Amino acid sequence: EPEVTQTPSHQVTQMGQEVILRCVPISNHLYFYWYRQILGQKVEFLVSFYNNEISEKSEIFDDQFSVERPDGSNFTLKIRSTKLEDSAMYFCASSDQGQETQYFGPGTRLLVL
């Protein structure tokens, strides 16, 4: 069964450093998403992406964040200058239609020191 994959599974970085989280969505899907879950809190929507552009973003997704689909398979989330409060589990998801089921990857646990 096709699945969403994410790399790395864990990342530790110093405050102020740039990080890139990578995702490979399911191959025939057209809609891509990033969510995050701070330890003990809700899963929060960050951004949705369709047709090579952002279709919606949350208040969390400020200028420090960017997304890109650099080729036909990868979908990346970049945090330009990490803060302590960016420490969280980051989930990528994809769907074949905007309102249909989203399939989630296993997540990347980011720790900012």
Place this chain on the structure above:
Amino acid sequence: GNSVTQMEGPVTLSEEAFLTINCTYTATGYPSLFWYVQYPGEGLQLLLKATKADDKGSNKGFEATYRKETTSFHLEKGSVQVSDSAVYFCALSGGGTSYGKLTFGQGTILTVHP
């Protein structure tokens, strides 16, 4: 905006007990409703969904009915197993201007003892 409220956890049950996890939502229009499950150390997996009022989603013995009159989507299972121990998230998408984005409840930790 859209919001989802789940019952407070954690929930601890003995094997074969009946499970209910309450979920209510606020949304304009007609959202789709979902239950996702997160097993220890893993990502989110879709458990079941319902896309219109009175629909019942079901999977692996779990079920939930989309009740528009009470804006609820409570998760039930008649006889839980130890392997059901996980975190359960109620979520919605659509409804109003929000397209595709999932709005999650806070999650309910379920622990089932033998």
